[in-house]
Amino acid sequence: MNDLEDLLQRNSNWAKSRKNEDSEFFAAAAKQQNPEYCWIGCSDSRVSPSQILDLPPGNIFVHRNIANQVNVNDINCLSVLEYAIYFLEVKHIIVCGHTGCGGIESAFNKPSSKFINPWIDNILKIRIDHKSDLDALSCKAERSNRLSELNVVNQIANLGNLSLVKDAWIKKLDLSLHGWIYNLSTGILRDLTGAVSSLSDLIFIRSLCTN
Ligand SMILES: [Zn+2]
Known part of the structure; x- marks a missing residue:
């Protein structure tokens, strides 16, 4: 059995197990989705939202890219957000970064790449804006994890x-x-x-983005 056959077998086992637990599980899922949450996360294989939130299918509408960015020129992200807000009427949009993020680390060691470099330009700018804070941290991992946090706050400002x-x-x-x-x-x-629910909340978030 090759690796992909193994994946198909895993899927078959999962579907059987869900159906054994709840015979109406797939019939209900096929009718409609009604998620309350939209998730903008990193593409990293270790940060799968349904898994880390322990949610079954149908609860979270997901967009992922390298380093969980919200870019005004990214029609992929914008179309996900438009659908989430105005058609699914989600109540919460979560931007989630993570420690040890390769996309964030790229802002410290710019790789030679055709597409990753322009994609992380915005993170490079956040790094420069917070240079003194980041330089004060003694180790590379701390600097990278702090930039992950600063990036999340900046992406919330971009979203707002x-x-x-x-x-x-x-x-x-x-x-x-x-x-x-x-x-x-x-x-x-x-x-x-915290929850950013109004234009006045957004002013506070913007104040955190400047050094
Ligand atoms: Zn990442």
């Missing part, structure tokens, strides 16, 4: 600055933004920003 989100608040939709960090060594999530 989008007209998609501002319009939702103007229309009084129940929508909060949350910046979290996941510790790969402990499996624990930590809240970095």
Whole structure:
């Protein structure tokens, strides 16, 4: 049996197990999705949201990219957000970074690459904006993990600055933004920003982005 056959067998076992636990599981899932949460996370294979939140399918609408970025020019991310906010009517958007992030480390050791370099330009800018804070940390891992946290806060500011989100608040939709960090060594999530639910909350977040 090759590796991919193993994956198909794992899927078959999983589907049987879900059906044994709840005979209506797939019939209910096929009807509709009704997630309350939208997740913007890193593509890292160790930070799978349904797994670390222990949620079954149907509970979280997901967009992932290298270093969990919200970029005003990224139509992929913007279309996910538009669908999440205005069609699924999610109540919470979580931007989640993580310790030991390769995308964040790229901002310290710029790799020679065609696409990764331009993608991490925004993180490089955050690194430069917070140079004195980061330089004060003694070890490389601490600097990288601190930049992961600063990146999450900056991405929450980017998210709040989008007209998609501002319009939702103007229309009084129940929508909060949350910046979290996941510790790969402990499996624990930590809240970095609290709930950002209005333009006035956003002003506070913006103040954290400048040094
Ligand atoms: Zn990462």
